[in-house]
Amino acid sequence: MENDKLVIAGHEFSSRFILGSGKYSLSLIEAAVKYAGAEIITCAVRRANTKEHENILDFIPKGVTLLPNTSGARTADEAVRIARLARELGCGDFIKIEIMRDTKYLLPDNAETVRATEILAKEGFVVMPYMYPDLNTARDLVNAGAATVMPLASPIGSNKGLATRDFIQILIDEIELPIIVDAGIGRPSQACEAMEMGAAAVMSNTALATAGDLPMMAEAFRKAVEAGRAAYLSGLGRVLVRGASPSDTLTGFLR
Amino acid sequence: MENQFFVDSEVLSEAALAKKHKLENDPSCRTDHMKYMEGQQQISSDIMQKVMSQVENYDPSVYTANDVMRALDKQNPSVEDLKALLSPAAEPFLEKMAERARIETRKHFGNTVYLFTPLYIANYCENYCVYCGFNCYNNIRRMKLTMEQIEHEMKVIADSGMEEILILTGESKTMSDVKYIGEACKLARKYFRMVGIEIYPVNVEDYKYLHECGVDYVTVFQETYDTDKYETLHLMGHKRVWPYRFEAQERALMGGMRGVAGSALLGLSDFRKDALASVLHMYYLQRKYPHAEISLSCPRLRPIINNGKINPQDVGERQLCQILCAYRIFLPFAGITVSSRESKTFRDGIVKIAATKISAGVSTGIGDHESKYTGKESDAEGDEQFEINDSRSFKQMYSDMSEEGLQPVLNDYLYV
Numbered sequence: 087m088e089n090d091k092l093v094i095a096g097h098e099f100s101s102r103f104i105l106g107s108g109k110y111s112l113s114l115i116e117a118a119v120k121y122a123g124a125e126i127i128t129c130a131v132r133r134a135n136t137k138e139h140e141n142i143l144d145f146i147p148k149g150v151t152l153l154p155n156t157s158g159a160r161t162a163d164e165a166v167r168i169a170r171l172a173r174e175l176g177c178g179d180f181i182k183i184e185i186m187r188d189t190k191y192l193l194p195d196n197a198e199t200v201r202a203t204e205i206l207a208k209e210g211f212v213v214m215p216y217m218y219p220d221l222n223t224a225r226d227l228v229n230a231g232a233a234t235v236m237p238l239a240s241p242i243g244s245n246k247g248l249a250t251r252d253f254i255q256i257l258i259d260e261i262e263l264p265i266i267v268d269a270g271i272g273r274p275s276q277a278c279e280a281m282e283m284g285a286a287a288v289m290s291n292t293a294l295a296t297a298g299d300l301p302m303m304a305e306a307f308r309k310a311v312e313a314g315r316a317a318y319l320s321g322l323g324r325v326l327v328r329g330a331s332p333s334d335t336l337t338g339f340l341r
Numbered sequence: 342m343e344n345q346f347f348v349d350s351e352v353l354s355e356a357a358l359a360k361k362h363k364l365e366n367d368p369s370c371r372t373d374h375m376k377y378m379e380g381q382q383q384i385s386s387d388i389m390q391k392v393m394s395q396v397e398n399y400d401p402s403v404y405t406a407n408d409v410m411r412a413l414d415k416q417n418p419s420v421e422d423l424k425a426l427l428s429p430a431a432e433p434f435l436e437k438m439a440e441r442a443r444i445e446t447r448k449h450f451g452n453t454v455y456l457f458t459p460l461y462i463a464n465y466c467e468n469y470c471v472y473c474g475f476n477c478y479n480n481i482r483r484m485k486l487t488m489e490q491i492e493h494e495m496k497v498i499a500d501s502g503m504e505e506i507l508i509l510t511g512e513s514k515t516m517s518d519v520k521y522i523g524e525a526c527k528l529a530r531k532y533f534r535m536v537g538i539e540i541y542p543v544n545v546e547d548y549k550y551l552h553e554c555g556v557d558y559v560t561v562f563q564e565t566y567d568t569d570k571y572e573t574l575h576l577m578g579h580k581r582v583w584p585y586r587f588e589a590q591e592r593a594l595m596g597g598m599r600g601v602a603g604s605a606l607l608g609l610s611d612f613r614k615d616a617l618a619s620v621l622h623m624y625y626l627q628r629k630y631p632h633a634e635i636s637l638s639c640p641r642l643r644p645i646i647n648n649g650k651i652n653p654q655d656v657g658e659r660q661l662c663q664i665l666c667a668y669r670i671f672l673p674f675a676g677i678t679v680s681s682r683e684s685k686t687f688r689d690g691i692v693k694i695a696a697t698k699i700s701a702g703v704s705t706g707i708g709d710h711e712s713k714y715t716g717k718e719s720d721a722e723g724d725e726q727f728e729i730n731d732s733r734s735f736k737q738m739y740s741d742m743s744e745e746g747l748q749p750v751l752n753d754y755l756y757v
Contacts, residue, residue, distance in 0.1 A: 109451020111748045132755045137504055137534075140751075160632050164757040171755070188631040190674050243448045295451040 087316060092287050094180075094264060095212040095233040097151070101125040102281065103311040104153065104266065105304070106291020108133060112145040114300050119147050122304035128153045128182055128289065131172045143177070153214065155182040162201035169206050181206060182236065183215040192242045196223040200230050207231025216268055219253040224261050235261055236289070238269040239280065243292045245272025248279060258284040274303075274310030281314025288314075344608075346471035346574070348648050350480035361478050364469060364576040374572045374581045381585045382544040382592065388629060389587050392621045395420060396566055401613040404428035413441055418671055423620065426667035427613050435659060438666035442695045445673035454747045455676075455698040456738060457505035458498055459539070462486045462525050464707050464723045466511035468578030470564070472609065474645030474705075474726045475511040477578070481646050484707040484723030485516055491525050495532040497710045501702055501735045504751040505535040507560065511726075512541035512580055519547045523554040530555035534752040537602075541579065542589035548596025557756060559593035560602040561586060562640065566618035567610040574609060590626055600634030601626065602678065607661070608642035608653030616664045620671060627675075636676030636698070637668050643682050643727040658687050662694070669695040681729040688731055689745060701738035703729050 092099040105124040107115055119127060131154045133142050146152060154172035159165035162185065169181045183206070185198045199215045200223060207213050212233045217223055219237035227235055237254050240246035247270060248254065258265045264286030271277050277288040288311055297303035347365050349358060363370050377383050404425040412422030413434065425431060431438065463485035466475040474481060486494065498506065506529050510517040522540055529536045537558035538551060548559065565571050568583050575581045590601035603622055605615035623635040639661060641653035661683075668677060679688050679696040681703040688699055704713050707723025714734070733741065742749045 109453055109748075111452065111743075111746070130753070132753050133750070137502075137751070158753075158755055159757070167757050168755055186632075189634050190627060190631065192674075243451075245448065292448060292451060296447045 087319065090315065090319065092264060099125045102287040102315055103308055104128065104287055104289035106289065107142060107146065108291055109295035110300060112140055112142060115145045116147050117301040118294060118304045119150055121301040121308065123308045124150065126151045126153050128155050130155055130157045131168050132158045134175055134177065151180060152177050153180045153182050155184050157184045159185045160187050161185065162198040162205065165202040166205050169211060179210060180212045180214065183213060194218055194238065196220060200226045203227055203232050204230035219250045219257055221256050221260060224257050228261060228263055232263060234264045234266050236266045236268040239267050240270030242269045244270050245293055246270050247272055247276035255283055274306045277307055278310040278314035281311055282317045284318050344472070344642070344651050344654065350478065352480050353478065371576055372581060374575065374583050375568065376582065377585055378579055378582055381582060384588055384592060386588060386591055388591060388625045389584065391625045392618055395621055396614055396618045399424055399614055399617055401428040404430045406430055409434050413437055423667060423671040424617060426670060427616055427664065431663060435663055438663065438670065439694045442666040442669035443693065445669050446695055446697065449674050450697050452747050453750045454692050454742050455750045455753065456503065456701050456735065457507055457698060458503050458700055458702045458735065459507045459509055459705070460494060460498065461509045461705060461707050461726065462491055463517040464511040464726065465513040465516035467513045467515070468580040469576045470580060471574050471576065472642060472651055474724065479647055481724035482722065486708050488524060488528065490708055492528050494708060494710045495528060497714055498702065499532040501714060503702065503735050504533055506533045507537040507539055509539045512578065514541065519543060519550065523551055526551060526554040526556050535754040542586050545592045545596045548593045548598060552597045555756060557599040558602065559590065559598050561589040562604055562606055563587060564606045565610040566605055566615055570610040594630045594633050600636060602636035602638055604638040604640060606640050606642060607656045612656045612660065620668050623675060624672060634676065636678060638678045638680065639665055640680060640682055645727050646724050662691065665691060665695040681731045683730055685731045685733065689741065692742065692747060693745065701733055702735040703732065705729060
C-alpha cells in the first residue's frame with residue numbers, strides 16, 4: 087500500500103479521495119481536507135471568480151492540489167474559456183471539465199466534453215473530464231489527450247451511489263487511464279465499492295457537505311476509500327467474482 | 342375583506358380623474374387584454390396551452406390526505422402529486438413537506454444561500470395596475486436616474502460587498518427605454534459579477550441586446566394567471582396584454598439569456614391556482630429549454646404609498662411555506678428567491694427549508710441607497726414601489742446567514 091500511488095499526468099498522489107469544496111461553509115474546508123486526507127480539492131471557477139470578500143481560494147490549504155472545474159459551461163467553447171480563466175486566476179494547470187446542457191439532472195454532454203478536452207490538452211492542461219460512462223466516449227477522451235476519465239456514478243447531488251456500476255466497470259477494464267468515479271457517491275460504503283471495483287479514485291462533495299458532522303464524515307470516506315483500495319489490491323475473494331462457478335468442473339472429464 | 346385598490350389623488354386633473362374612473366367602472370372602455378398590441382412579438386409556443394390546461398382543470402378541494410401522503414412518498418412527484426401538495430389537504434402535512442423539501446434543497450444546493458440586491462433606476466410607469474405603488478395614477482415622487490447617478494448607486498452597493506444585482510424600472514418605454522436600461526446594465530457589469538433585470542417584457546431582439554449588455558437573468562412576474570382577474574387589475578397600458586407577458590421568459594431564453602424567473606403575485610387571485618401555474622410555467626419552460634436555469638419567486642401583496650391597507654388576503658405565512666415546499670419537492674433543482682417583502686423570521690426559517698436566494702440591503706425607492714446605507718441625506722429621491730418588511734443590511738444578512746449554519750454565496754457565475 088505504501089508504494090501505491092495515484093498518478094495523474096506524471097503527478098503522484100498518495101490519497102485516492104478527491105474532495106469537493108462547494109455546498110458548505112468555507113471555514114470547514116480546512117478540516118474537511120485534513121480528515122479526508124485529501125490531496126486534491128475541486129473548486130468551481132465561477133465561485134473563485136469573486137471579489138476579495140471571502141474568496142473560496144483563500145480557504146484552500148497550501149500543499150493541496152487545486153482542481154478547478156468548469157461548471158456553468160454549456161458548450162466546449164465556454165468550458166475552454168473558463169479553463170483559461172482558471173489559469174489566469176493562478177489555479178494551475180489541472181482542469182476538470184464539466185459541461186452541462188441540462189439544469190435538471192446536470193448530466194454531462196459527452197460530445198462537447200471530448201471537444202473541450204482536445205483543445206485544452208493541446209494547451210498543456212491536465213484535463214480531467216467528467217463524463218457519462220460510455221466506452222466509446224472514454225476512448226475518444228483518451229485520444230483527445232485526457233489525463234483521467236471521470237465517469238458519474240449517478241446524478242450530481244443525488245447520493246444514489248453506483249447506478250452506472252456495470253458501465254463504470256467496463257471503463258475500468260478497458261481504459262488505461264485512471265478512472266475516477268465522480269458524482270452521486272452518497273455514502274462511504276459506495277465509495278468503498280467503487281474502489282473495490284478498481285476505480286483509481288473517488289470524488290465526493292454533497293455527501294460530506296450535507297452530513298451532520300462534516301469532518302467525521304470526511305474521515306469515514308477516507309477510511310472507506312482506503313479499505314476499498316486495499317481490497318482491490320489484495321485480490322477479491324472468488325465469491326465476489328462476476329459469474330457463477332460450479333463446484334464440479336465442466337472440464338473434469340478431460341484426461 | 343377584499344383589497345380596496347382604487348385611490349384618487351388630489352393632484353389629478355378632472356379629465357384624468359374622469360378617465361381613471363371610467364377605466365375602473367366601465368369594462369367596455371378597456372382594451373382586449375388577450376390581444377397583442379402593435380410591436381409586441383408573437384412567438385409560436387405551446388407552453389401557455391400546457392400550463393393553462395392544467396390550471397383550468399385544477400380543483401384543490403378534491404385532494405385527500407391519502408393523495409398528499411402518496412405524493413410525499415414519490416421520488417419524482419408528478420403534476421398530479423404537485424396539485425395535491427398545493428391543496429388544502431396538504432396543510433396538516435406542512436412539517437413533513439418541510440422535511441422533504443429540506444432534503445431536496447440540501448441535495449441540490451448544499452448548505453449555501455445566495456445573496457443579491459435590487460436596484461431601481463426609474464419609477465415612471467405607463468400602466469395602471471391598481472395594486473402597484475408605481476401605477477401612473479398614484480401620486481408619488483417620480484424619478485429616473487442619470488448614468489452618473491446609477492454609477493454612484495452601484496458603487497455604494499458594491500462597496501457594501503454585494504456581487505449580484507437585479508436592475509429594475511417602472512414600466513415606461515418612453516422614460517426608460519431599452520437603450521437606457523442596456524447602458525445601466527453595461528455599468529453594472531463593471532461593479533457586479535452577476536446582472537439580472539426585472540423590467541417590462543420586451544421582444545427577442547431586445548433581450549438579445551440586453552444580453553450583450555451583460556444581462557443573463559430575466560425576471561418577469563405574471564401577477565396572476567387568472568386572465569379574467571388580470572383584466573380587472575391591469576386597466577391600462579402595455580402590461581394589460583396578458584399573453585405577451587406570459588411569453589416573456591421564453592423570449593428571453595430565445596434571446597440568449599441564461600436563466601429566467603417568474604411567479605404570480607400571491608394574494609391577487611386564487612393563490613393555489615396561481616402557485617400551480619407559476620411552478621408549471623417554469624417547469625414546462627425548462628423541459629423545452631433544458632439548459633435554462635429556472636427560478637421561482639413568491640411575492641405576496643404588500644402595502645404601497647397612498648394605500649397602506651393592501652394585504653395578501655388568505656395567503657398567510659403557513660400557506661406561503663406550503664407553496665414553497667411544494668415548489669421545492671416538485672422542482673428540486675430550481676432556484677427559489679424570497680424577497681424582503683417577507684419578514685426576518687420567515688426568511689430565516691425558509692432558507693433552511695426551500696429558499697436558495699434572498700435579498701439584502703434592499704430599497705425599492707429610486708436613488709436612495711446612499712441615504713439608506715450611510716444615513717447621508719438626499720432630497721432627490723423617488724418613492725418606493727412597495728413597503729419592504731425585512732430591512733437587514735448586506736453585512737447583517739451575511740452574518741445572520743452564517744449563524745444559521747449556511748454559507749452565503751455572493752457569486753456563482755461567469756459571464757461567458
